[in-house]
Amino acid sequence: MKLDQKRRVFLKGSVAATTVGFAVGAGLLTPGTVLAAWNQSAFDAKAIDKAISAAVGNPTTTPSDKITIKAPDIAENGAVVPVSIVANLDGVDTIALLVEKNANPLSAIFHLPKGTLPDVSTRVKMGKTGDVVAVVKAGGKLYSARKGVKVTIGGCGG
Amino acid sequence: MAKTIKIRAKSKDGITTVKSLITHPMETGLRKNKKTGKLIPAHFIQEVVCKHNGKVVLNCEWGASVSKNPYLAFKFKGGKKGDTVELSWKDNKGQGDSITAKIR
Numbered sequence: 001m002k003l004d005q006k007r008r009v010f011l012k013g014s015v016a017a018t019t020v021g022f023a024v025g026a027g028l029l030t031p032g033t034v035l036a037a038w039n040q041s042a043f044d045a046k047a048i049d050k051a052i053s054a055a056v057g058n059p060t061t062t063p064s065d066k067i068t069i070k071a072p073d074i075a076e077n078g079a080v081v082p083v084s085i086v087a088n089l090d091g092v093d094t095i096a097l098l099v100e101k102n103a104n105p106l107s108a109i110f111h112l113p114k115g116t117l118p119d120v121s122t123r124v125k126m127g128k129t130g131d132v133v134a135v136v137k138a139g140g141k142l143y144s145a146r147k148g149v150k151v152t153i154g155g156c157g158g
Numbered sequence: 159m160a161k162t163i164k165i166r167a168k169s170k171d172g173i174t175t176v177k178s179l180i181t182h183p184m185e186t187g188l189r190k191n192k193k194t195g196k197l198i199p200a201h202f203i204q205e206v207v208c209k210h211n212g213k214v215v216l217n218c219e220w221g222a223s224v225s226k227n228p229y230l231a232f233k234f235k236g237g238k239k240g241d242t243v244e245l246s247w248k249d250n251k252g253q254g255d256s257i258t259a260k261i262r
Contacts, residue, residue: 038204043221080225102223103188111217116234117173120216123225125186 043106048098048133051106052144055096056137061144064089064136069147070121071132078126078151085134087118087143094137095120100146101130126151163257167243174237174261176208176216178230178245186222202250203228209244210237237261 042054053059070084085095095110095118107124118136126132131146165178180203187200206218215234237243239261246256 039219043219082229084231099223104221104223106221107223108221109219110232111219113214113217115236116215116232119233121229121231123229125223125225 039109042109043104045106046104048100048105051098051104052096052133052135055106055109056094056135056142058142061135061142064143064145067134067136067143067145069132069134069145071147071149073148074150074152075126076152078128078153080123081126081132081149081151082121082123083132084121085119085136087134087136087138089118089136089138089143091139092118092136094135096135096137097122097124098133098135099124099126099130100133101128102126105133161257162255163245163247165243165245165257165259167237167259167261169237169239169241169261173233173235174210174241174243175233176231176243176245180206180228180230180247180255182227182247182249184222184224184226184228188222200250203247204250206230206245206247208232208246210234211241212244 039055042051045051045054049059066088068086071081075081083097085097093112096106097108098105099107108122110120112118126149129150131148133144133146136143162181163178167174167176182203183201185198185201187197189198190196191198200222202222203220206220207214208216216232241261242258243261244256244258246254248254
């Protein structure tokens with residue numbers, strides 16, 4: 001039933017996009033463009049250097065103390081580790097968040113247009129104790145910071 | 159789709175803080191079903207876009223290691239009470255949702 005409804009919406013949408021509810025239409029009609037935009041190679045990378053390089057174009061980053069990573073020192077539950085990244089730099093356009101010890105280190109890439117502050121928070125899964133790495137692209141240069149998080153129960157593999 | 163997004167946007171001193179929660183399983187594709195021993199297929203959000211009055215203020219690409227029922231918070235300059243903020247997501251199965259809220 002559920003699938004059927006979606007198909008119906010999709011069909012309707014492709015005939016006359018304007019008649020479909022905007023939200024549903026937007027969600028269902030553009031999967032092709034999503035996949036094209038999504039950085040497959042970066043998220044599939046198993047090594048952290050490769051992931052950084054695929055995400056921001058270069059594996060070499062300069063450690064910077066202007067980037068603050070807020071994450072717990074000890075995470076009791078690796079499935080939900082709150083992480084905040086604040087960069088005290090000018091012209092930040094990309095923030096990448098990586099978890100060093102995960103099978104696929106790259107967690108998230110945030111693209112910040114002008115006017116958006118370099119201050120993002122989310123929650124990530126961590127397989128085991130290791131570093132959370134933030135890579136920030138500001139004014140064409142790459143900066144990074146890392147913070148160790150001790151995980152007592154892993155978040156991957158159940 | 160059912161409502162999957164909760165969003166709060168608040169403006170203070172010219173800076174708008176957006177906080178949101180999305181309901182999503184975020185399967186990594188590495189977990190096994192304990193009964194059958196088969197891998198549970200990956201199912202996770204790949205793209206999250208937030209717009210303020212139609213202009214993109216945040217564009218995220220996510221991997222499978224973002225937690226289940228993801229939380230996202232960020233800030234942008236500008237935005238006043240009554241402006242609209244739209245947040246939408248799409249996952250690797252092509253599903254998605256969006257929500258529009260007013261800045262408070």
